[in-house]
Amino acid sequence: xxxxxxxxxxxxxxxxxxxxxxxxxxxxxxxxxxxxxxxxxxxxxxxxxxxxxxxxxxxxxxxxxxxxxxxxxxxxxxxxxxxxxxxxxxxxxxxxxxxxxxxxxxxxxxxxxxxxxxxxxxxxxxxxxxxxxxxxxxxxxxxxxxxxxxxxxxxxxxxxxxxxxxxxxxxxxxxxxxxxxxxxxxxxxxxxxxxxxxxxxxxxxxxxxxxxxxxxxxxxxxxxxxxxxxxxxxxxxxxxxxxxxxxxxxxxxxxxxxxxxxxxxxxxxxxxxxxxxxxxxxxxxxxxxxxxxxxxxxxxxxxxxxxxxxxxxxxxxxxxxxxxxxxxxxxxxxxx
Numbered sequence: 001x002x003x004x005x006x007x008x009x010x011x012x013x014x015x016x017x018x019x020x021x022x023x024x025x026x027x028x029x030x031x032x033x034x035x036x037x038x039x040x041x042x043x044x045x046x047x048x049x050x051x052x053x054x055x056x057x058x059x060x061x062x063x064x065x066x067x068x069x070x071x072x073x074x075x076x077x078x079x080x081x082x083x084x085x086x087x088x089x090x091x092x093x094x095x096x097x098x099x100x101x102x103x104x105x106x107x108x109x110x111x112x113x114x115x116x117x118x119x120x121x122x123x124x125x126x127x128x129x130x131x132x133x134x135x136x137x138x139x140x141x142x143x144x145x146x147x148x149x150x151x152x153x154x155x156x157x158x159x160x161x162x163x164x165x166x167x168x169x170x171x172x173x174x175x176x177x178x179x180x181x182x183x184x185x186x187x188x189x190x191x192x193x194x195x196x197x198x199x200x201x202x203x204x205x206x207x208x209x210x211x212x213x214x215x216x217x218x219x220x221x222x223x224x225x226x227x228x229x230x231x232x233x234x235x236x237x238x239x240x241x242x243x244x245x246x247x248x249x250x251x252x253x254x255x256x257x258x259x260x261x262x263x264x265x266x267x268x269x270x271x272x273x274x275x276x277x278x279x280x281x282x283x284x285x286x287x288x289x290x291x292x293x294x295x296x297x298x299x300x301x302x303x304x305x306x307x308x309x310x311x312x313x314x315x316x317x318x319x320x321x322x323x324x325x326x327x328x329x330x331x332x333x334x335x336x
Contacts, residue, residue: 014095014270021276025283025297037298042243049239050306054314056232057084060124063225067120068112070215079109079325082318089315091273092308105318108326123213131230132263139260142253146288234259240303246295247286254289261285262300278304 061081068075087102103117139147216222238255241247250258265281266274282303283296291299 011095017268018095018270018276021270021280023276025276025279029297030294033294034298034301037244037295038302040245041302045239045243046302046306049236049243049303050310052232052239053236053307054310056229056236057081057088059225059229059232060084063222063229064120064124066216066218066222066225067123068106068117069217071116071120073110073112073116075106075110075112079106079322082109082322085311085315085318086322087315088273088311089319092312095270105322108322109329111329127213127226131226132260132267135230135234135256135260135263139257143257143288146257233263237262237303240299240306243302244295244299246291247299250289250291257288258282258285273304273308275304 058077058081061084062077064080064084065075065077068080083102083105086105087098089098090101091098099118099121103112103114103121106112106117107114213219213222234256237259238252241250241255241258262278262282262285265277265279268274268277270277279297279300282300283293286296286299287293
């Protein structure tokens with residue numbers, strides 16, 4: 001298949017996913033009621049939450065410089081921050097274009113080769129996957145009963161009591177562990193299968209990406225920053241819960257659950273950095289805690305909309321700084 005046609009089809013699928021979820025979420029929405037709910041939001045808490053989110057982007061930019069320095073490129077934190085902001089801005093404009101834009105910004109400011117910055121992005125994404133798995137594992141262990149009861153009620157079955165009956169949570173963990181042991185025991189036989197060869201190559205690449213952190217001069221600082229970035233993400237969602245009356249009573253663990261489920265919506269391919277998918281998963285997660293679907297949609301719209309507005313503005317400003325710096329670099333080269 002022609003590469004351009006394949007890219008166009010992938011983009012079409014992404015758009016259709018976003019359109020489907022946007023329609024599903026907002027098809028029964030009373031827009032005047034939604035605007036009333038948004039208008040009543042406490043802007044102070046929203047500002048605190050968004051500020052924490054911006055700080056997390058600065059931490060991400062600082063963490064990236066550790067990878068750049070390990071490759072011999074001494075990129076300043078401010079230039080890395082500009083690149084991060086541009087990347088997030090472009091994700092709202094063109095799906096999955098943020099990575100390319102972020103790397104292109106570093107070419108303009110620091111002459112960093114695209115392949116080098118792309119390599120560091122692979123490491124960052126692998127670490128992000130690990131952090132997401134950790135968060136989901138915490139939610140699985142601490143909130144399994146709540147989620148299980150909600151699903152049971154939604155599908156009108158309750159044969160198993162998640163609290164006092166059969167220990168389903170531990171059974172699932174045991175099954176996963178048993179599958180892992182079985183794969184390890186049969187690894188030589190499985191290695192002959194083309195499917196498992198690709199899976200093993202993927203796992204090996206995943207492991208190599210994590211091990212590349214050891215080349216960073218301060219690996220423990222890198223790990224600390226990784227946890228700090230995700231903790232800021234969680235705090236951002238948690239603080240924004242206080243901005244609306246129907247959600248301001250929720251506890252930190254509740255906010256962690258909303259964040260974890262909402263992040264799945266961001267990870268799914270959709271235009272506008274999760275437009276539609278984020279709204280769906282966040283509003284559904286808030287149902288776990290008795291928040292009405294209308295209030296859940298309002299909360300998701302508020303958080304997603306505020307982040308989009310701020311990152312579009314900051315990304316545009318960062319783009320101007322990058323263009324000015326690129327012009328200055330060319331001027332300096334001509335005069336030297």
